[in-house]
Amino acid sequence: MKFFxxxxxxxxxxxxxxxxxxxxxxxxxxxxAIAQIGWLWFRQHQIEKLMWVNMVIIVIFGGATLLVQDETFIKWKPTVMYWLIASVLLVSSLLLRKNLIELMLEKQMILPVAVWNMLNLSWIVFFLFMGGINLYVAFSFSADTWVTFKLFGATGIMLVFIFLQVLILGTYLKQVSERILTTNEQNNLIEKIDNKTGKKQ
Structure with a gap:
């Protein structure tokens, strides 16, 4: 429901x-976008920062589109949003030494630092790619094609990317679980041998 x-x-x-x-x-x-913020504030009194940013960007670029009657501004809006997210992830990682993807997901899963860094980098590359492909479609095809891509194409690519991430992480977590299980079995076997040896002595 939140997705829609x-x-x-x-x-x-x-x-x-x-x-x-x-x-x-x-x-x-x-x-x-403004109504969306208003509804969330009325119901929860708490709004995600990303949603605030999205509203501000659409007001600025949408307002410019209406003011000068030029669709170029609204076509740039998704790219600005994507590249802003990528920049925040990159700057936080390099300068602040904070992995924002880890901060968002650390309560749901435990991963090694190297895996968190790989996950963060993959999202940075993904958002850079999405920003680029939005510009390509926006200025290489008709407005009708771009609007359709904006809803179905971009959303579809996002869902496929998330699905692949889940598959990769799922495989990794399964391997880790199997290694932990094997280690526990080995420890249990060692304990049984030690107990038997102790009894014989």
Whole structure:
């Protein structure tokens, strides 16, 4: 349910564009993003920082689109968002020595530092890629194609990437569990041998 709620402005943008044009769709997306924040504040009094950032970016770039009647700004919006996230992950890792992916997921799983670093790097590369592919589609194809890609293409790529991450981590965690189980079995066997030896003595 949260997944569709997060996509609420994008879904409305897509539907409105299909019936009207990109400028009305942009206005609707701005209102939807603000309404989304308002609803969360009313229900939870707590809003994720990423959602605040998304709203600010869509207001700025969407507002510029409406002000000068140029769709270039709204087409840049996803790329700015993707590259901003990638930059934050990279700067936090290099300068602040903080792995933000680890901070978000450490309660769900325990991984070695090397694996956390690999996971963080993979997300940085992914968001850089997403920013680039958004620009390619936005300025190489029609607005209709870009709007469709924005909802279905970008979301699909994101889901595939997350699925692959889960598969890789799942395999790793399974291997770790098997190694721990084998070690425990060996320790139990050693204890049994020691106990028997002790009894014979």
């Amino acid at each position: 709620f997060d996509l609420f402005p994008v879904i409305l943008f897509f539907i409105t564009f299909k019936f009207y044009d990109i400028f009305i769709a942009t206005a609707v997306a701005i209102v939807a």
